[in-house]
Amino acid sequence: MTTISTPTGSLTQADGGGLRAVLLDMDGTLVDTEDxxxxxxxxxxxxxxxxxxxxxxxxxxxxPMTRVIDYLLARTGLEIDPAELTVLINRRFVDLLAGGVPLMPGAERLLNTLDAHGIPAALVSASHRHIIDLVLYSLGAEHFAFSVAGDEVARTKPHPDPYLLAAARFGAEPARCVVIEDAPTGVQAAEAAGCPVIAVPSIATIEPAPGRLVLPSLELVDLDLLRSLVTVRV
Structure with a gap:
């Protein structure tokens, strides 16, 4: 079911060019790696x-991994150095990537649409750089102007820093950069940065909220929809 909630007050198309860029999460949004x-x-x-x-x-x-590690250690009481546990999980994950990474339904079509219409895109992930570079072999690095990794910012998701950095690199206001996310932490980061958000939940439930569009699949995302979300309050 498609749900959208918009802020109270009147909305108009943003002045000066409307949609400037699309900022895309990776795991669970474009590629089916959450499993x-x-x-x-x-x-x-x-x-x-x-x-x-x-x-x-x-x-x-x-x-991000720091939050995951903190939760797992608190939940289980396992006595292990967090840095060592991070290495062990990442190694196992990389082994699982060896057979390639499946794309989420609608991901390839969306990226090709952005390419065809000259809409710049960036990959903004909480995953570390070496993981992103591996996944880009399947996803296609040519679709993205750049990528932002979780270990390249002082504070990753759910903080707004990654999305603020991406918007700044495009020289764009965050309100003109649509973010597509699958997880609550990513949605929180994007909204804190001031970006309009399309949420396509993968595992955790995401509820509608002001300025947030919740969809069941990327297959419902097209250029007209993306442009319609770039609005300013007057």
């Missing part, structure tokens, strides 16, 4: 004697 992250985390903790369940999965979706 890979969960398999890496769940299998490792099972081997360490701390089985995880579906409630845990809902808590860890969307990263």
């Amino acid at each position: 890979f992250w969960w398999q890496a985390e769940a299998s490792l903790f099972a081997e360490l004697g701390h089985p995880l369940d579906e409630q845990d999965r809902a808590h860890v979706v969307g990263g």
Whole structure:
């Protein structure tokens, strides 16, 4: 079901060019890797004697890794250095990527549409640079002007820093950069940055809110929709 909630007050198309860029999350939004992250985390903790369940999965979706690690250690009481645990999870995740990364339904069409109409795009992820570079082999680096990794900003999602950085690199106001996200942490980051948001939930539920469009699939996202979300209050 498609739901949208807009702010009270009158809305008009943004002056000076409207839509400037589209900022896209990676895991769970463009590529179906959330299962890979969960398999890496769940299998490792099972081997360490701390089985995880579906409630845990809902808590860890969307990263960033520091938040995931803090949650898992508090939840299980496992005594291990957080840096060591991060390395173990990342290694297992990379092994799972060896067979390639499946794209989410509608992702390829959306990226091709942006290319065809000259709409610049950036990949903004909480994943670390080496993970992004691996996934870009499947996703196609040519679709993006640049990418922002979680280990390249002082504060990653749910803080607004990654999206503020991406908008600044485009020389654009955040209100003219539409963000597409799948997880609550990413939505929080984008909204804190002042970007209009399309949420396509993967694992965790995302409720409608002012200025936030919630859709069941990327297949419903087209250029007209993206342009319609670039509005300013008057």
